[in-house]
Amino acid sequence: MKKRGRVTALLLSALMLTGLLAGCGSNNSNEAGSSEQASNKAAESGVSKSVRIYVDGNRAKDSNFLNVVEAFKKDKGIGVELNVIPGDAVEIFKKIDIDLGAQDGSTDLLLLSTPIQLDKYVRSGALLPLNDLIEEDKYDAKAIYGDYLQESDGKIYSLPAGAGKWAVYYNKKIFDDANVPYPSGSWTWDQYVETAKKLTDSSKKIYGSYMLDYDAYMYFTARQKDVSGYKEDGTSNFDDPAFKEALQFFGDLGNVHKVQPSWMEFKTKKLAWDGFMSGKYGMHVIGTWYTNMFLDKENYPRDWQFGITELPTPADGKGNNNLTVINGVAINAYSKQPKEAFEFAKYFAENNYKYTGDLPARIDLTDEDINEMFQKIVDRIDGEVTIEDLNKAMYQNDLGFSDEKIVGPAAAEYSNIILQESELYLIGQKSLDDTVKTIKERVDQAIKAEQQ
Amino acid sequence: MMRSGEAKAGVLFILPFLAGFLIFNLFPLLYSFFISLVDYNTLKPSYNFIGLDNFIRIFNDDIALKAYWNSFLYTLIYVPVLLVLSFLLAVLLNRKFFLRPVSRTMILIPYVANVIAIAMVFSVILDPYDGPVNAFLHLIGIQNPPMWLGGTSTALPTIALVNVWQSLSFQTIVFLAALQGVPSELYEAAGLDGAGKWRKTLNVTIPLVSPTTFFLAITSIISSFQNYASVRALTNGGPGVASRVISLNIYEEAFTYNRYSYAAAQAILLFVVILAITIIQWRGQKKWVHYS
Numbered sequence: 001m002k003k004r005g006r007v008t009a010l011l012l013s014a015l016m017l018t019g020l021l022a023g024c025g026s027n028n029s030n031e032a033g034s035s036e037q038a039s040n041k042a043a044e045s046g047v048s049k050s051v052r053i054y055v056d057g058n059r060a061k062d063s064n065f066l067n068v069v070e071a072f073k074k075d076k077g078i079g080v081e082l083n084v085i086p087g088d089a090v091e092i093f094k095k096i097d098i099d100l101g102a103q104d105g106s107t108d109l110l111l112l113s114t115p116i117q118l119d120k121y122v123r124s125g126a127l128l129p130l131n132d133l134i135e136e137d138k139y140d141a142k143a144i145y146g147d148y149l150q151e152s153d154g155k156i157y158s159l160p161a162g163a164g165k166w167a168v169y170y171n172k173k174i175f176d177d178a179n180v181p182y183p184s185g186s187w188t189w190d191q192y193v194e195t196a197k198k199l200t201d202s203s204k205k206i207y208g209s210y211m212l213d214y215d216a217y218m219y220f221t222a223r224q225k226d227v228s229g230y231k232e233d234g235t236s237n238f239d240d241p242a243f244k245e246a247l248q249f250f251g252d253l254g255n256v257h258k259v260q261p262s263w264m265e266f267k268t269k270k271l272a273w274d275g276f277m278s279g280k281y282g283m284h285v286i287g288t289w290y291t292n293m294f295l296d297k298e299n300y301p302r303d304w305q306f307g308i309t310e311l312p313t314p315a316d317g318k319g320n321n322n323l324t325v326i327n328g329v330a331i332n333a334y335s336k337q338p339k340e341a342f343e344f345a346k347y348f349a350e351n352n353y354k355y356t357g358d359l360p361a362r363i364d365l366t367d368e369d370i371n372e373m374f375q376k377i378v379d380r381i382d383g384e385v386t387i388e389d390l391n392k393a394m395y396q397n398d399l400g401f402s403d404e405k406i407v408g409p410a411a412a413e414y415s416n417i418i419l420q421e422s423e424l425y426l427i428g429q430k431s432l433d434d435t436v437k438t439i440k441e442r443v444d445q446a447i448k449a450e451q452q
Numbered sequence: 453m454m455r456s457g458e459a460k461a462g463v464l465f466i467l468p469f470l471a472g473f474l475i476f477n478l479f480p481l482l483y484s485f486f487i488s489l490v491d492y493n494t495l496k497p498s499y500n501f502i503g504l505d506n507f508i509r510i511f512n513d514d515i516a517l518k519a520y521w522n523s524f525l526y527t528l529i530y531v532p533v534l535l536v537l538s539f540l541l542a543v544l545l546n547r548k549f550f551l552r553p554v555s556r557t558m559i560l561i562p563y564v565a566n567v568i569a570i571a572m573v574f575s576v577i578l579d580p581y582d583g584p585v586n587a588f589l590h591l592i593g594i595q596n597p598p599m600w601l602g603g604t605s606t607a608l609p610t611i612a613l614v615n616v617w618q619s620l621s622f623q624t625i626v627f628l629a630a631l632q633g634v635p636s637e638l639y640e641a642a643g644l645d646g647a648g649k650w651r652k653t654l655n656v657t658i659p660l661v662s663p664t665t666f667f668l669a670i671t672s673i674i675s676s677f678q679n680y681a682s683v684r685a686l687t688n689g690g691p692g693v694a695s696r697v698i699s700l701n702i703y704e705e706a707f708t709y710n711r712y713s714y715a716a717a718q719a720i721l722l723f724v725v726i727l728a729i730t731i732i733q734w735r736g737q738k739k740w741v742h743y744s
Contacts, residue, residue, distance in 0.1 A: 094707040101495045101710070124495035124710075267690065268602035269582075270575050413709060424692040429604050449509075 050079025051340050053109040056092045060084040064292070064356040071355070072347045078340050083107045093117065100126040105334030108341035111161070113327045115403070116411045118150065118158055121330065127157040128331040133342045144350065146363035148326055158328035159349035162358030164287045165322045165401070166311045167393045168192070169294075173304035174199055174206060174282040182307050183283075186398055188315040189221065189249065192283070196259035199282035209253060209260035210281035212273055215415040216323065216404050217285075218422045222246040224319035229406030229414065236414070236443035244436045251426050263426035279304050285311070287325070288394045292357040295380050305384045308393040322397075323404035326361055359394060370395060410446040417442045481723075488716035495710045506717035516718060518693055519701035520725070522608060526697055527676040529612040534672055535665065538620050542627030543653070556628075563621040571685035574614050575601065607687050607695040615682055623668055630664035631657065662741045670733055677726050698722055 059065050060082050069080045083106075085092035096110065100121070110127075112118045121127045134141055134156065141149055141156065148160040168183065175182055180198045183191075196208030211217050219229075222242040231237045254262035260281070261271055276284035277293055277300040284290070294306050313320045329348045331341045353360035353373060360373070374387040406414055421439045424430035430438075488506055490499045510516050545556055562570070578600040580586050589597035598606045634657060642652050658665075680699040683689060689696035698718065706715035 097495055097707065097710055101497060120495070120710075126495060264599065264602050265581055268575070268578075268580050268599065270572075416704075416708070420690070420692050423690055424604070427602065427604070427691050429691065 049337065049340050050081050051109060051337060051344050052081045052083050052107040053344070054092065054096055054107050054111070055082050055084055056089045057084060057086055058088065059111075062356075068348060068352055068355045071351065072344060076343050076347060078343055080344065089113060100124075100332065103334050105332055105336050108332055108335040108337060109344055110330050110332065111327065112158060112330055114325055114405050115150065115407045116405050116415065118328060118330065119152075119407050119411055122152050122157050126333055128333045128335060128338055128341075129155040129157060130159070130331065130342065130345070131155055133338060137342070137346075139346065144362055144364050148361035148363070150326065150328070158330035159345050160326045160361030161329050161349045161352045162289075162327045162356075163361035164289055164325045164327065164404075165359060165394055166285065166404075167288050167290075168283050168285055168309050168311060169276065169290055170283045170307045170309065171276075171279060171281065171304050172307050173279070174208075175307075178282075183309045185392075186310060186320075187312050189312045190315045192312040193253070193257055193259060196253075196282060197257060200259050206280055206282065207260050208282040210276050210284045211250070211253070211260055212286070213263075213266060213419070215406075215418050217250050218418050219243050219246045219406075220285075220323070221249055221314045221319055223323055223402055223404060223406075224314060224321045226319070226321060226402040230408045234409065235447060236440045238418075238436055238440040238443060243439075244432060247422055247425060247435065248432055251432075255426070255428070263423065267423075267427075274300070277302070288359055289357065291377060291390075294384070295357065295377070308385055308389055310393045310397050310399060313399070320399055321402045322399040324401045325404040327358070328361075410443065410450045413446040413450075414443050417446065484716040484719055487713050488720045490713055492713040493711040502713075506714050507721065509714060510718055510721060515693055515696070516698075516701055516705075519696050519698040520722075522694075522696055523677050523679075523698040523722075526608055526612050526679065527673055529609050530615055530676045530679075531669060531672050533613070534616045534619060534623060535668060537616065538623035538668070539627055539661075539665070541620065541624045542631055543657070545624065545628055546631045556625075559621045559624060561621070562618045565618070567618075567681045568685050570614065570618055571682065574686065578610065601687050602691060604691050604694040607691065611683055611686050611695055612676075614686065615676075615679065618682075619672070623672070626664060626668060627661065630661040634660045659742045663743055666733075666737055666741045670730060673729060673733075674726055677722065 055065070069082075072078070073080055085095045087095070099107065101124075110121070112121070118127075131154075133139075141159065145160050148163055149156060150158065150160065170183065172182065178199050178201070180195060183195060192209070199208030200206065216223070222240070222245070225242050227240050227242040228237050237243075251263070253260050254265070261269070265271070272278075274293065275281065276286070276290075279302065291308070293300060294302075311322050329345045331338055331345060335341050350362070352358055353362075354376070357377060365373075370391065371387055374390045377390060378385065378387055405411070408414075417439055421430070421435050421442065425432055425435040487499075489501060489503065491502045491505075492498050493506075541559070545552070545559070549555075577583055578585055580597065580599045580602055583600075585600070586597040598610075600610045601607050638656050638660070639652055642656050647655065678699055679697060680703065683695055683697050683700055687695045689700050699722075702715045702718045702722070705711045705718060
């Protein structure tokens with residue numbers, strides 16, 4: 001009897017352990033497989049020179065990105081090797097930091113998703129100034145990228161590969177079920193809230209609106225009004241009333257109007273960044289990169305159609321701006337083949353938009369180019385939205401632009417402080433005035449520490 | 453001749469460990485002590501000696517101080533609850549009951565589970581809106597059940613309890629081994645002297661397993677100060693900085709803000725704190741630890 005009990009115990013634990021291992025294992029092996037594939041592809045094309053680029057696990061599997069890489073290899077005859085770093089697009093920079101800090105030049109190229117990242121690497125001298133290469137190549141960067149080309153003390157450290165903007169994506173089924181007309185054209189945040197209220201149906205667990213936990217949501221309307229994150233004297237400008245209003249507006253959506261999950265709900269339920277795809281939300285205020293999500297029907301099967309419209313603006317008419325965030329491609333200061341790397345940077349910056357759904361950071365495109373770009377998207381999503389829908393929502397509308405990110409001294413810390421402190425206001429642990437005051441104080445301290 | 457040959461063999465045997473220890477423990481420790489004294493606080497390496505500036509800075513940094521305090525609170529909850537529960541569980545499992553071997557195996561499962569998986573499961577269980585725990589609390593008439601991981605005052609204790617659940621099995625098994633080492637004649641003698649169950653536990657079991665209790669107390673205090681993964685996965689230090697423990701703070705200083713020297717200084721300070729606590733415990737053991 002005793003012996004049998006022991007055998008049962010052993011079998012049971014063996015079974016559980018196998019289950020555990022199998023569960024953990026499958027994902028990893030998939031990932032390893034695809035990154036291998038990618039680098040094999042590079043090897044197959046039989047080119048002598050090749051450049052290396054840092055990518056995260058998702059990008060290494062992203063067929064849109066791999067298509068740009070393939071096209072580059074074919075057009076330019078230079079190979080591309082992916083240096084795949086495990087982790088998401090933010091986590092991988094911890095590893096990249098260590099490489100760059102150690103002046104490791106084995107990977108030539110970096111994709112920088114925000115100006116904050118660019119700023120950080122420029123300050124630490126990790127990036128190669130492109131001015132000489134541009135001159136040597138007689139590359140008219142200014143004519144192609146205009147103001148999207150970011151300069152720092154007269155030097156160019158990256159080429160802009162996309163200019164992300166914001167838009168409102170909506171779920172047509174939820175609008176139809178609630179008998180609400182689809183939004184179109186310019187509108188205000190008040191109208192947005194009214195619409196979201198009509199769509200919210202707690203009995204069906206449907207919210208009219210969905211937003212995430214990015215720093216930008218905490219100060220959205222302030223940046224629409226182009227209120228700077230810094231004062232003239234270099235200290236934080238977070239005590240400007242516009243920031244207070246912006247934070248209150250965001251908090252009210254979940255806590256007062258109850259048209260979207262409250263911050264507490266978002267955090268404790270660990271709601272996902274791709275939650276809108278679940279079909280439980282009427283509208284989603286998010287960057288235009290989100291269009292890609294609707295192209296991916298394998299990972300996000302839907303029984304509903306989406307629509308897209310332009311970003312609402314503050315009702316007082318003082319902030320008719322969309323927010324834009326420029327992503328870029330830069331070259332490692334210690335790259336051993338800057339010329340080849342520059343070829344890739346140019347190619348990627350010019351052509352990325354044709355493949356990945358990123359909005360181009362180019363000013364030289366004709367209306368035809370733009371139409372062609374949107375036509376490609378429309379073709380791939382079987383006409384769920386029209387070229388005109390996309391163009392009006394993202395590109396040609398009455399909105400101006402201001403920078404989404406607060407870029408300047410201690411920028412990364414600024415962003416984290418905003419998130420940490422705003423959270424206390426959003427869950428009702430701190431008053432609005434105290435929150436804004438603490439943010440300014442902590443950021444001022446961080447700026448001071450950085451200057452020392 | 454024979455002796456030196458033996459000595460050589462001995463060195464050879466400990467070499468794998470020694471090499472690992474030197475490369476992965478001692479060298480990083482000395483190196484971090486070194487960089488805590490320089491100004492390597494940017495991406496670009498910089499090694500200008502600045503004395504104790506990084507250490508002084510900690511005492512003007514409210515967030516870092518709060519993180520040390522949070523780690524201390526965490527330990528204060530985690531260690532006593534863990535020791536008491538694992539002792540009680542070990543006493544239970546030491547009795548004869550139906551399916552005892554299976555139960556003994558089953559309690560080991562949480563110990564081998566992945567931290568991220570545990571975090572996901574507990575996030576669902578402790579969801580203050582639709583989770584089963586609060587649904588139950590509502591059912592028995594509690595109006596305002598805790599927000600668990602979402603509340604500023606409950607987040608840290610909740611993480612501690614989740615970790616207790618995970619580590620319970622290991623501690624229980626160690627206690628179980630200790631309990632089985634208690635000679636049965638001592639219980640018999642105590643029984644003859646008229647001791648009941650409670651007396652036997654208090655005067656025989658607890659003193660005899662005290663070396664084990666001491667070992668578990670020291671190791672769990674050390675590991676609780678170093679806890680990072682579960683905090684990161686459950687709350688990432690939030691809400692605000694309510695559950696930001698010192699290891700999380702050190703990690704962010706180093707890898708988000710690239711202040712390597714400052715992070716090293718915080719780590720060295722943590723090392724000193726743990727060392728001090730361990731020495732105090734070591735000195736205090738004479739009072740309550742009985743080696744037979």
